[in-house]
Amino acid sequence: MSHSHGVPSGPADPRTRRVLAAVLIPAAIATLVAMAVLWPGRIHLGSAGDPGERVNARVTAIAGTTATVRLGDGSTVTVDVPSGPGAPAIATGDDVVLLHLPGAVPGGRDYTVVDHQRAGPMIWLLVAVVLAVLAFGRRLGLTALVGLAVSFAVLLLFVIPAILKGENPLLVAVVGSAAIMFAALYLTHGVNVHTSVAIAGTLASLVVTGLLGAGFTAALHLTGVAGDDAAFLAATQAGLDMRGLLLAGIVIGALGVLDDVTVTQAATVAELAAHGDRSRREIYRAASRVGRAHVASAVNTLVLAYAGASLPLLLLLATGSSPVRDVLTGELVASEILRSAVGTIGLVASVPITTALAVLVVRTRSAGPRSSPPARSPRHSRS
The missing domain is CATH 1.20.1640 (Multidrug efflux transporter AcrB transmembrane fold)
Known part of the structure; x- marks a missing residue:
C-alpha cells in the first residue's frame, strides 16, 4: 500500500x-x-599519523604556563598550557583531551593538551534539533529523521570505508x-x-x-x-x-x-x-x-x-x-x-x-x- x-x-x-x-x-x-x-566489510579505521593515546581529563588548576589536570583514574599530572595559533584556550574546570606520548620529546612532558571535550554539548545540540524537527514536522519530521539516520549510516558504513579500502x-x-x-x-x-x-x-x-x-x-x-x-x-x-x-x-x-x-x-x-x-x-x-x-x-x-x-x-x-x-x-x-x-x-x-x-x-x-x-x-x- x-x-x-x-x-x-x-x-x-x-x-x-x-x-x-x-x-x-x-x-x-x-x-x-x-x-x-x-x-x-570490516576494516580498521585507525588514526593515521597519530600514534599517541587520547585521554580525557579535567583541568584543576593553572599556574603560569603550566596546568594541573586530573585523569579518569583520579591521578593528577602537569601539562603545558597550549599556545600558538589554533591552540585550545583552557581554564580551570574545563574538560580536555590529552595526547599521551611518553618519551616523545627528551625532557618533555608525557601528556599534551590537544582539544576540548565536546560530547556533552553536542548531545544536547542534537537533542534540540530532534525536538525541533518533531515538534514542527510531527510524523513527517519523524520520517525525515529516520531518513537522515539512513544517510549517515550509508556514509559511515559504506562510502567512507569503501573509499579507504581502495x-x-x-x-x-x-x-x-x-x-x-x-x-x-x-x-x-x-x-x-x-x-x-x-x-x-x-x-x-x-x-x-x-x-x-x-x-x-x-x-x-x-x-x-x-x-x-x-x-x-x-x-x-x-x-x-x-x-x-x-x-x-x-x-x-x-x-x-x-x-x-x-x-x-x-x-x-x-x-x-x-x-x-x-x-x-x-x-x-x-x-x-x-x-x-x-x-x-x-x-x-x-x-x-x-x-x-x-x-x-x-x-x-x-x-x-x-x-x-x-x-x-x-x-x-x-x-x-x-x-x-x-x-x-x-x-x-x-x-x-x-x-x-x-x-x-x-x-x-x-x-x-x-x-x-x-x-x-x-x-x-x-x-
Missing part, C-alpha cells in the same frame, strides 16, 4: 507509471547489487548517493508515484553532475590534492584516488540540494494537476515558473554554502599579494569553483527533467472526457 507524507498522490497515468517502475526497480536492484559487490571513489559515491536517495525520499515522502518521479529526476541530475564533474576535472587538470587535508590524506593513504575523491564530494554535495528541488517540482505538478483543468503544457509552464524561483534561491544557497565552508581560504587569498587571475586559476580555488559550477548546472538541469517526468505521469482532467456545458435556461435565452 502506498502512503504519502509530503508529496501529494494525485491521479497518475497508468502507462507512464509502468514505464517509471520499469526504470526505477532495476535501478534500485542495481544499487543493492553494487553495494553488495563494493561492500568493504574502491573507485566516484563509483562508490554514485552507488552510495543512489542508496541514500531511494531510502531517504521514500521514507520521508512515502511510496507513491510522485516520489518516484522525484527520485528519477534526482538520479538523472546526478548523472549529469557526475559527467560534467569528470569532464571538467580532466579539462582543468585537477589532481584533487589542493589543500593541506587532501595532501595529508594522499601522503598517509597510499593508492587513494584523489581526483576521484574530488568527484565523489561533488556528487554527494549535490545530492542534498537536488532532492529538495525535485521533490518540490513533483509536488507542484501534482497539485496543479489535481486542482484545475489544465493541459500538460500549461502544467509544465506553471510548474517551471515555480522551479525557476526555487532554483534562483537554491543556487544562491549552494554557492554561499561552499563560500562559508571556504571562508578561511577566501580570507587568506584576500590578504595575499598574488594577482587575482593567478589566484582564481590555482588548483585550490579552481576546485571550489568546479564544485559550485557543476553543482549549479546539475541543479538547473533537475527542474526541466523532473517537471517533464512529473507532467508525463499525472493524469490531467483535460485529458479525460469533458462534460457538455449546461443548457441555458429558457428564461435567460435571448429572443
Whole structure:
C-alpha cells in the first residue's frame, strides 16, 4: 500500500507509471547489487599519523604556563598550557583531551593538551534539533529523521570505508548517493508515484553532475590534492584516488540540494494537476515558473554554502599579494569553483527533467472526457 507524507498522490497515468517502475526497480536492484559487490566489510579505521593515546581529563588548576589536570583514574599530572595559533584556550574546570606520548620529546612532558571535550554539548545540540524537527514536522519530521539516520549510516558504513579500502571513489559515491536517495525520499515522502518521479529526476541530475564533474576535472587538470587535508590524506593513504575523491564530494554535495528541488517540482505538478483543468503544457509552464524561483534561491544557497565552508581560504587569498587571475586559476580555488559550477548546472538541469517526468505521469482532467456545458435556461435565452 502506498502512503504519502509530503508529496501529494494525485491521479497518475497508468502507462507512464509502468514505464517509471520499469526504470526505477532495476535501478534500485542495481544499487543493492553494487553495494553488495563494493561492500568493504570490516576494516580498521585507525588514526593515521597519530600514534599517541587520547585521554580525557579535567583541568584543576593553572599556574603560569603550566596546568594541573586530573585523569579518569583520579591521578593528577602537569601539562603545558597550549599556545600558538589554533591552540585550545583552557581554564580551570574545563574538560580536555590529552595526547599521551611518553618519551616523545627528551625532557618533555608525557601528556599534551590537544582539544576540548565536546560530547556533552553536542548531545544536547542534537537533542534540540530532534525536538525541533518533531515538534514542527510531527510524523513527517519523524520520517525525515529516520531518513537522515539512513544517510549517515550509508556514509559511515559504506562510502567512507569503501573509499579507504581502495574502491573507485566516484563509483562508490554514485552507488552510495543512489542508496541514500531511494531510502531517504521514500521514507520521508512515502511510496507513491510522485516520489518516484522525484527520485528519477534526482538520479538523472546526478548523472549529469557526475559527467560534467569528470569532464571538467580532466579539462582543468585537477589532481584533487589542493589543500593541506587532501595532501595529508594522499601522503598517509597510499593508492587513494584523489581526483576521484574530488568527484565523489561533488556528487554527494549535490545530492542534498537536488532532492529538495525535485521533490518540490513533483509536488507542484501534482497539485496543479489535481486542482484545475489544465493541459500538460500549461502544467509544465506553471510548474517551471515555480522551479525557476526555487532554483534562483537554491543556487544562491549552494554557492554561499561552499563560500562559508571556504571562508578561511577566501580570507587568506584576500590578504595575499598574488594577482587575482593567478589566484582564481590555482588548483585550490579552481576546485571550489568546479564544485559550485557543476553543482549549479546539475541543479538547473533537475527542474526541466523532473517537471517533464512529473507532467508525463499525472493524469490531467483535460485529458479525460469533458462534460457538455449546461443548457441555458429558457428564461435567460435571448429572443
